[in-house]
Amino acid sequence: MKKNGLFIVFEGPEGSGKSTQAKLLYKYLRNKNYDVVLTREPGGTKVAEMIREILLHKDIKIFPLTELLLYESARAQHIQEIIKPSLLKGKIVISDRFSDASLVYQGYARGLGMKFVKKINDIVVKDTYPDITFILDVTPEEGLARIKNRTKKKFDRLENENIEFHKKIRRGYLKLAKNKENFYLISTEGRIPQKVHKEIIKVLVKKFSL
Numbered sequence: 001m002k003k004n005g006l007f008i009v010f011e012g013p014e015g016s017g018k019s020t021q022a023k024l025l026y027k028y029l030r031n032k033n034y035d036v037v038l039t040r041e042p043g044g045t046k047v048a049e050m051i052r053e054i055l056l057h058k059d060i061k062i063f064p065l066t067e068l069l070l071y072e073s074a075r076a077q078h079i080q081e082i083i084k085p086s087l088l089k090g091k092i093v094i095s096d097r098f099s100d101a102s103l104v105y106q107g108y109a110r111g112l113g114m115k116f117v118k119k120i121n122d123i124v125v126k127d128t129y130p131d132i133t134f135i136l137d138v139t140p141e142e143g144l145a146r147i148k149n150r151t152k153k154k155f156d157r158l159e160n161e162n163i164e165f166h167k168k169i170r171r172g173y174l175k176l177a178k179n180k181e182n183f184y185l186i187s188t189e190g191r192i193p194q195k196v197h198k199e200i201i202k203v204l205v206k207k208f209s210l
Contacts, residue, residue, distance in 0.1 A: 005087035006208060007128070009098040012136035013169045014159050015143025017188045017196060021136065022096045024197045029092055029210065037086045040096035041074065045081045048074035056156040064110035068117060071102050072124050079128050087128070099125050100133060100176060105158075108172030109165055132207065134200060135177050137187045140166035 008025070010018040019040070026038040042052040051074040054060070055067065062070070075098075086093050099121040107117035138146075140163055147159055154160075177185040184203050188196050204210045 004090035006092045007083065007087060007130045007132075008092065008094045008204075009100070009130040009133045010094070010096055010136060011098070011100050011104075011133055012173060012188075013138055013140060013143050013166060015146040016136035016138040017146075017193060018096050018136055020193050021134070021196060021200060022094050024193065025200060025204075026094055028197070028201065029094075032210070034210070035089075035091045037082065037091050037093045038096075039078070039082055039093065041078060041098055041101065042071055043074070044078045044083075044095075045074075047077045047081075056158065058154065058157045058160055060157070062157075064106055064112050067110065068102060068106040068112060068120065071106070072120055075099065075102075076124050079125065084128055095130075098130060098133070104169055104172035104176060108175065109168040114172075130182070132182050132184065132204070134203075135173050135183055135185045136196070137170070137173065137185055138189050140170060142189055 010022045012018050022038060022040075026036055029036045041048075042055055043049045051070055055062070055070055055074075083093050083095070102121060103114050103117050106112050107114035144155075144159065144166065147155065174185070177183045184200075186196060186199055201210075
């Protein structure tokens, strides 16, 4: 796929600040008159948002392989309907999570194997991998406390997993960050969002002259 756009992804454990940073970057780039699309996974399209409701429903049990295939189905729709067309039009696409989340959540934490999940990712994603991925790092204790403090709703199915699962998620992301180019690991532990945002902007200005 020949593209003129830029694909930026935010990853990290629950409560790491992905959604906040994605929104801050979106506003920053819009203010600089860039054509920007802000989206999320699972989600971004009507079909994918419906799948999201299933995946995050707190009262159902989903087996790891089922979970992976649901995420990949939502991702396939997301890529074809939103991400790929936007990149071909030269837009900047910012996504709150993408394919690396499946490597960590289903591959590492659920035990399906990161190599196995990568094979599925490659089939679905093909040539639409991110140009840069920011992995926001936070301890499970602080991340879950942030979620609890900012909302009165009950945890969703993933947030409600036990602490060992969330520790695995963090370890998975740290493992991933060591083994892949175009990853930037940024700690959000004890930091205010604006400071993290400034660090992200410095990276993007240096790498892409944004």
